[in-house]
Amino acid sequence: MRLKSASINRRELLRSGLGAVAGGLVLGCRSRGLARSELVPVRVSWDLVQRTVVGLRPFRRSGFKVERESFGGKELIHNYGHGGAGLSLCWGSSEFAVEQVASTVPRRCAVIGCGVMGLTTARLLQERGWAVTIYAKDLPPNTTSNVAGATFSVGPDPAFSAKFLKVYDRVARAAFRHHESRIGQGYGVRWIDGYEEATDESVEELDADPVVDHYRVETLGKAEHPFPWERVLKRRMLLIETPIFLDRLVQEVRASGGRIVTQEFQDAASVLALEEDVVFNCTGIGARALFGDEELIPVKGQYTILKPQPEVDYIAEAIPREDGILIGTTGQFGEWSLEPDRDAERRYMERARAFYEAMET
Numbered sequence: 374m375r376l377k378s379a380s381i382n383r384r385e386l387l388r389s390g391l392g393a394v395a396g397g398l399v400l401g402c403r404s405r406g407l408a409r410s411e412l413v414p415v416r417v418s419w420d421l422v423q424r425t426v427v428g429l430r431p432f433r434r435s436g437f438k439v440e441r442e443s444f445g446g447k448e449l450i451h452n453y454g455h456g457g458a459g460l461s462l463c464w465g466s467s468e469f470a471v472e473q474v475a476s477t478v479p480r481r482c483a484v485i486g487c488g489v490m491g492l493t494t495a496r497l498l499q500e501r502g503w504a505v506t507i508y509a510k511d512l513p514p515n516t517t518s519n520v521a522g523a524t525f526s527v528g529p530d531p532a533f534s535a536k537f538l539k540v541y542d543r544v545a546r547a548a549f550r551h552h553e554s555r556i557g558q559g560y561g562v563r564w565i566d567g568y569e570e571a572t573d574e575s576v577e578e579l580d581a582d583p584v585v586d587h588y589r590v591e592t593l594g595k596a597e598h599p600f601p602w603e604r605v606l607k608r609r610m611l612l613i614e615t616p617i618f619l620d621r622l623v624q625e626v627r628a629s630g631g632r633i634v635t636q637e638f639q640d641a642a643s644v645l646a647l648e649e650d651v652v653f654n655c656t657g658i659g660a661r662a663l664f665g666d667e668e669l670i671p672v673k674g675q676y677t678i679l680k681p682q683p684e685v686d687y688i689a690e691a692i693p694r695e696d697g698i699l700i701g702t703t704g705q706f707g708e709w710s711l712e713p714d715r716d717a718e719r720r721y722m723e724r725a726r727a728f729y730e731a732m733e734t
């Protein structure tokens with residue numbers, strides 16, 4: 374969902390996972406409008422709160438790192454640093470990582486990390502004949518990936534180099550194709566309508582979205598929607614229900630003969646001491662300490678999760694999932710604490726309550 378912040382611009386919001394409602398836009402496209410009663414407001418109250426979740430997005434200003442390095446007979450392939458777009462970019466980025474060993478005869482290999490990057494990398498390797506062992510400190514449901522909303526939200530940053538932009542574009546398109554092909558196949562990936570306030574800024578940024586041509590985007594005038602906004606962007610978007618998606622990937626890795634071992638590495642030397650001579654580094658924010666990448670910083674985020682409300686099936690200020698309604702989320706750059714920010718939680722709960730109470734039904 375799109376949230377305003379004085380300290381971060383909208384592209385940063387997207388890349389740090391706050392920009393759930395994003396995408397391409399063709400303005401001037403009139404819609405048939407909505408019967409106001411079609412959309413049921415979310416009930417926002419403290420007695421419906423199930424839990425608060427916190428995660429650290431692995432953010433690199435210059436973009437994610439997919440790169441192969443050789444260390445005395447070992448091949449190390451990095452795949453980390455996806456900020457707030459890891460659930461979106463996972464298949465495309467992991468495909469790019471696996472391409473780095475395309476000319477190597479498949480054999481045993483190690484994947485470090487059991488978040489969405491580790492799991493999609495493992496699955497793509499298995500499909501190409503590799504025997505995979507995943508080593509990770511935390512497994513689902515205890516990874517950052519489990520905290521994500523998650524909507525398919527990608528947005529290139531003006532700070533990206535021209536060379537990286539080409540990679541980003543390719544990765545985003547490939548990722549979208551993979552997710553789309555899994556709709557209705559038990560991965561928790563589906564289409565949903567998202568609504569956000571239409572502003573000049575959102576129009577401009579939507580145009581830069583690499584998969585804009587896959588969305589159905591409409592603009593709605595005041596009389597055509599129930600929200601307390603003047604002009605609204607309605608976009609058919611992809612929702613990735615993370616608990617379902619990650620569980621399914623874990624099952625697939627195991628069903629294809631993969632092993633998942635709980636193990637924490639203290640430094641690069643301990644990773645390189647593994648018996649496998651091909652190692653994929655999918656450690657998210659953990660890569661900073663393991664491999665000394667100082668560009669990699671956390672962007673702390675959190676959601677307050679309300680009890681499920683199956684009658685709500687659209688995204689506006691909240692994300693509806695099978696396991697609950699997500700309210701949030703914050704984006705604190707450089708913050709390592711995993712403690713919930715209770716002041717921010719109160720602000721977002723209050724904001725969501727006021728928003729849904731103001732809906733015309």
Ligand SMILES: Cc1cc2nc3c(=O)[nH]c(=O)nc-3n(C[C@H](O)[C@H](O)[C@H](O)COP(=O)(O)OP(=O)(O)OC[C@H]3O[C@@H](n4cnc5c(N)ncnc54)[C@H](O)[C@@H]3O)c2cc1C
Pocket residue numbers: 389390391393427428429430431452453454455456457458459460461462485486487488489490491508509510511512516517518519520521522523524525526636637638639655656657658659660663673674675676702
């Ligand atoms: C609040 C919030 C909302 C978000 N919303 C979205 C969204 O809407 N859309 C979207 O696309 N993305 C979203 N994201 C971003 C997304 O969650 C991340 O980009 C993604 O989870 C990164 O995946 P990963 O596999 O690289 O890292 P992780 O999920 O953190 O996995 C890293 C793995 O490496 C392991 N590891 C780390 N260090 C070590 C070590 N030293 N030894 C052994 N194992 C180690 C960990 O235990 C874990 O298994 C959101 C994130 C947050 C926090």
